[in-house]
Amino acid sequence: MYSLKKNYKLILYFFLIFTLLFLPFLFTSSFALTLFCKMGVLIIFSVAYNMLLGQTGLLSFGHAIYFGLAGYASIHFLSGINNNYFPSLPIFILPFIGAFIGLALGFVIGYLSTKRVGTAFAMISLGFCELVTALTLIFVVFFNGEDGIQADRVTGNNYFGLTYGPQNEVYYLILFWCIFSVLIMYLLTRTPFGRMCNAVRDNQQRAEFVGYDVRKIRWMAFSLSAMFAGAAGSLHAINYEHIGFESVSLAQSGMVLFMAYIGGVGNFLGPILGAISLTYLDTMLSDMTEAWVLYFGIIFVIVIAYAPQGLAGLILMHDPIIRNKPSLLKKLAIPYVFFGISILLLVVGFTSLIELIHSLKSNHSVLKVYWIEISNQNFLIWIMFILLTILGILACKRSYTQTKTVWDEVIEDIKLGFIK
Amino acid sequence: MSYHLELKNVKKNFGSTNIIRGVNLKIKKGEIHSLIGPNGAGKSTLYNLISGVYNISSGNIIFNNKNIENLPSYEIYRLGLSRSFQITNIFPKLSVFENIRCGLLWNLDYKYSITAILDSDKKINDKTNEILNKISLAGFSKEAAGLLSYADQRALEIGITIAGGAETILLDEPTAGMSKSETERATRLIRNISEDRTILIVEHDMGVVFDLSDTISVLVYGEIICSDKPINVKNNKRVKEAYLGNFGN
Numbered sequence: 001m002y003s004l005k006k007n008y009k010l011i012l013y014f015f016l017i018f019t020l021l022f023l024p025f026l027f028t029s030s031f032a033l034t035l036f037c038k039m040g041v042l043i044i045f046s047v048a049y050n051m052l053l054g055q056t057g058l059l060s061f062g063h064a065i066y067f068g069l070a071g072y073a074s075i076h077f078l079s080g081i082n083n084n085y086f087p088s089l090p091i092f093i094l095p096f097i098g099a100f101i102g103l104a105l106g107f108v109i110g111y112l113s114t115k116r117v118g119t120a121f122a123m124i125s126l127g128f129c130e131l132v133t134a135l136t137l138i139f140v141v142f143f144n145g146e147d148g149i150q151a152d153r154v155t156g157n158n159y160f161g162l163t164y165g166p167q168n169e170v171y172y173l174i175l176f177w178c179i180f181s182v183l184i185m186y187l188l189t190r191t192p193f194g195r196m197c198n199a200v201r202d203n204q205q206r207a208e209f210v211g212y213d214v215r216k217i218r219w220m221a222f223s224l225s226a227m228f229a230g231a232a233g234s235l236h237a238i239n240y241e242h243i244g245f246e247s248v249s250l251a252q253s254g255m256v257l258f259m260a261y262i263g264g265v266g267n268f269l270g271p272i273l274g275a276i277s278l279t280y281l282d283t284m285l286s287d288m289t290e291a292w293v294l295y296f297g298i299i300f301v302i303v304i305a306y307a308p309q310g311l312a313g314l315i316l317m318h319d320p321i322i323r324n325k326p327s328l329l330k331k332l333a334i335p336y337v338f339f340g341i342s343i344l345l346l347v348v349g350f351t352s353l354i355e356l357i358h359s360l361k362s363n364h365s366v367l368k369v370y371w372i373e374i375s376n377q378n379f380l381i382w383i384m385f386i387l388l389t390i391l392g393i394l395a396c397k398r399s400y401t402q403t404k405t406v407w408d409e410v411i412e413d414i415k416l417g418f419i420k
Numbered sequence: 421m422s423y424h425l426e427l428k429n430v431k432k433n434f435g436s437t438n439i440i441r442g443v444n445l446k447i448k449k450g451e452i453h454s455l456i457g458p459n460g461a462g463k464s465t466l467y468n469l470i471s472g473v474y475n476i477s478s479g480n481i482i483f484n485n486k487n488i489e490n491l492p493s494y495e496i497y498r499l500g501l502s503r504s505f506q507i508t509n510i511f512p513k514l515s516v517f518e519n520i521r522c523g524l525l526w527n528l529d530y531k532y533s534i535t536a537i538l539d540s541d542k543k544i545n546d547k548t549n550e551i552l553n554k555i556s557l558a559g560f561s562k563e564a565a566g567l568l569s570y571a572d573q574r575a576l577e578i579g580i581t582i583a584g585g586a587e588t589i590l591l592d593e594p595t596a597g598m599s600k601s602e603t604e605r606a607t608r609l610i611r612n613i614s615e616d617r618t619i620l621i622v623e624h625d626m627g628v629v630f631d632l633s634d635t636i637s638v639l640v641y642g643e644i645i646c647s648d649k650p651i652n653v654k655n656n657k658r659v660k661e662a663y664l665g666n667f668g669n
Binding site: 187188190191192193194195196198199201202203205206207208209210211212213214216217220224266 | 497510521522530531
């Protein structure tokens with residue numbers, strides 16, 4: 001039974017990798033490819049970040065430092081290849097160099113900051129983030145100020161016939177690194193070090209009384225997490241052929257924190273979900289509306305308040321039901337549909353209202369929400385969306401209570417099964 | 421005669437307050453030694469001094485002929501001295517199995533390894549199951565430790581404490597807050613683990629103390645006023661005074 005379950009999982013992973021390999025043939029537009037590349041890079045970054053946040057319990061506001069600085073270094077290496085300083089350096093090796101730079105920086109900064117935990121640790125990381133952001137504007141020689149630096153990735157020797165000119169070659173480079181580093185990070189969680197990271201997160205004192213120097217565990221986690229962030233930063237630089245100060249900034253650090261949290265810090269797969277969904281939303285919403293930052297913030301707040309275990313948590317809380325009594329899922333289906341419709345009502349009403357308010361700043365009175373053109377001069381439209389929002393809130397409240405009642409019944413049912 | 425664990429004139433003051441005022445304590449190898457005393461006598465502080473949570477102000481703590489005063493806790497643990505806590509101190513989000521396995525890691529020489537994959541290592545997993553059986557928690561091995569009942573969490577804590585194979589164990593009120601049947605179960609467990617170990621135990625339940633101990637030491641206001649066999653402690657005048665003469669009938 002167990003081996004069957006294991007095989008089933010393996011088949012699933014092979015299928016997934018197979019799909020990923022053929023993705024560029026399914027979505028041929030350069031827009032889609034760029035999006036996938038961005039997702040791949042941010043998956044590595046957010047899983048690395050969660051090694052610190054979710055696994056070891058250290059909240060860092062400055063993890064973009066390792067991401068960004070490795071990116072700067074990679075761009076310099078790219079121009080180095082261009083200028084024939086080391087013409088035979090293969091580009092697919094650059095993430096190794098980025099990882100090494102991340103590791104070295106993490107080792108030094110980790111030494112200084114892992115002496116403390118909790119708020120003090122978070123504040124130190126914030127300090128370093130601001131410091132490095134300031135450095136990018138001061139040391140113009142290396143960072144080139146606000147403009148950042150560019151380099152051409154189509155350069156040097158073409159190993160295996162790869163020029164990295166077409167975006168799909170970059171896609172495969174990123175895909176390889178993404179699978180490789182996520183796999184290694186997953187295996188790390190299964191080692192004594194990985195288990196002790198969790199132990200230190202759960203109970204520092206007890207971890208000491210099973211013989212571990214908790215500071216050393218935190219320091220190791222910090223350095224390794226910075227190492228993978230460095231690899232991600234390097235790929236980021238190769239992908240865009242440009243790096244700017246924003247990549248080391250607080251905004252970038254905040255972004256990876258959002259991804260890990262919204263995806264779910266309690267599970268290894270959480271940050272991957274977070275990176276995929278937020279990168280998608282980020283790209284899509286920023287094309288559609290200028291108010292997307294606001295929506296972003298609202299999503300974050302709602303997740304923190306109502307689903308602190310993130311998307312992965314929402315999915316995984318069904319695990320006991322699936323394991324013990326999958327038939328009970330049917331009971332949940334109807335409340336879920338109603339809850340979904342209520343949320344949809346609220347989202348349509350609320351976002352339309354926001355867009356209406358936002359449209360007032362320009363002279364255009366006509367705007368498009370959800371493929372329909374409306375006028376912000378029409379009083380009835382305003383009333384309609386206000387009513388829709390209120391209706392949405394009420395419906396959400398009601399269906400939440402209903403869903404919760406059914407949920408509790410289901411869980412009670414399963415607990416009874418345990419006693420028998 | 422040399423002792424297994426010996427405290428020589430240990431003092432601890434917080435600011436100008438003397439909490440431990442020159443404690444001398446001698447613990448023989450293989451015995452169950454109880455430390456009793458009224459609330460605020462400094463029992464927990466003394467534990468924290470021995471196990472390296474606090475630094476001592478003056479004196480010596482000798483464990484296996486080695487000075488251990490003011491060493492960090494993890495160093496003391498690695499020398500073979502393990503402890504439990506008054507407040508349940510487990511890894512709440514890890515599974516019961518993981519809790520015990522974490523306790524085994526250091527002594528099986530895994531150290532900070534980033535290459536060993538634990539799930540595929542038969543030795544450590546077998547050993548973990550062995551300990552789970554010993555503390556009768558094998559049935560819960562996959563549950564998160566934080567979800568266990570209070571008594572089971574205390575049993576788990578003792579499990580973590582003994583997992584690493586430490587030969588000397590400090591137990592801090594292992595039966596506090598337990599019902600009668602739970603206390604009996606805990607007492608059985610302590611006797612069970614004491615077979616090849618030296619145990620120092622702080623306990624308020626005098627039934628448990630007189631039932632288990634080979635030697636009892638009485639700590640009153642930061643000083644040991646008596647350290648002897650249970651029967652002699654029961655008849656000691658100063659002890660009776662300290663406890664208002666009404667215990668251990």
